[in-house]
Amino acid sequence: MTGGRTAHGAGGDGLRVWVDITNSPHVVIFRPLIERLRARGCEVVVTAREFAQTIGLLERFGIEHVSVGAHGGGSRRGKARAMAGRSAALARFARRERFDLAVAHGSTDQPLAARLAGTPQVTMFDYEFAAAMHHWNGRLATRVLVPSAISEAALAPYGIRPPKLVRYPGLKEEYYLADHAMDDGVLAELGLDPDRLVAVLRPPPEVTLYHRGASTDLFGRTLERLLAEPGVQVVVLPRTAEQRAALAGGAAIVPVRPVDGPSLVAAADLVVSAGGTMNREAAALGVPAYTPFAARLGAVDRRLIEEGRLRRLEHAGDVVLERRPRAAAPPLRDPEVLIDLILGATPATLPLS
Structure with missing residues (x-):
């Protein structure tokens, strides 16, 4: 389906909604949701963290935002210091702005800041094994939204249970991509x-705690194999400045500025991503996707593998190099469902505790 206003229960007129964006994929996730919140009469204010291509993508899509803080790097101490400083700054910001509702996807800062400011907060995530994040955010959030592939039992150890826990069908990507206007000029850009065959690769999240200690050699071997194929155009989307520097001067195509990720995925023949969002976008759009993710696979990816929509990459030679048929994308889902779930967490319907 495509976007379009439908009749749903939760309103929004007059609500001041605060969206915190802390990573590049979150820009694409929230871009259509912000538009729909505003269409319901909400005033939406966006804060953002300097990390990867987050700020560049917000600027590319014309999303006004307030930049607050930066990523703390790869060490636990650096992360803790950055989180404390950014959470304190956001709490001051939220107290001043007096929001009715806060929402973020995997933000480690907004739940604490919102609690300190007395603002109900909605946390979204789709990977259940980020234990440190969930023990913290799950207890502070007013409502937690996850895909139904993640069981209640998997989140109970973090203190996340119904009615705080709300599980929705499908992938979040199937909702926000329904509104995404694909850019037909992304390949020319x-x-x-x-x-010719286009392969899009996304490196491992090397500064992510849940990925630490897992072997990332498979991604490197896969990249080398694809670069050695004369008929393959390899696009690599680095996460960090260090990854970008390591790719400089090589045969891979590394965009000099942030690109429209979903449009690139839709135009590609295959995707190899060591993270999650890009693979799930590929699955939602019917593009062959491979995960060399070396940490523990989450329930969402396990279900996609069972359904044949995602392939576990175990050897560099597993990637099938062939042009994919340009058939119509699979049906997507109504984004208004997520809007209803987000707006359900208002003072009138949910307690802060």
Whole structure:
């Protein structure tokens, strides 16, 4: 389905909603949701953290925002210091702005800041094994939204249970991509030949705690294999400045500025991502996707593998190099469902505790 206003229960007129965006994929996630919140009469204010291509993507899509803080790097101490400083700054901001509702996807800062400011907060995530984050955010959030593939039992150890816990069908990508206007010029923007095979790769999240200690050699071997294939155009979307520097001067195509990720995925023949969002976007759009994710696979990815919509990459040679048929994308879901769930967490319907 495509976007379009439908009749739903939760309102929004006059609510001041605070959206916190802390990572590049969250820009694409919230862009259509922000528009729909505003269509319901909400006033939406966006804060953002300097990390990866987050600020660049917000600027590309014309999303006004207030930049607050930066990523703390790879160490636990750095992360803790950055989180404490940013949470304190956000709490001051929220107290001053007096929001009715806060919402974020995987933000480690907003739940604490919202609690300190007395603002109901909605946390979204789709990977259940980020234990440190969930023990903290799950207890502070007013409502937690996750895909139904994640069981109640998996989140109970974090203190996340109904009615705080709300599980929705499908993938979040199937909701926000329904509103995404695909950019047909994305291949030309990167100097790619539309008649040759396009492989899009996303490196491991090397500064993510839940990924620490897991082997990332498989991604490197896969990249080398694809670069050695003369008929393959390889686009790599680095997460960090260090990854970008390591790719400089090589044969891979590395965009010099943030690109429209979903449009690139939709135009690609295959995706290899060591994270999650890009693989799930590919699955939602019917594009072959491979995960070399070396940490513990979450329930969402396990279900996609069972359904044949995602493939577990175990050897560099597992990637099938062939042009995919440009058939119509699979049906997507109504984004208003997520809007209803987000707006359900208002003072009139949910307690702060």
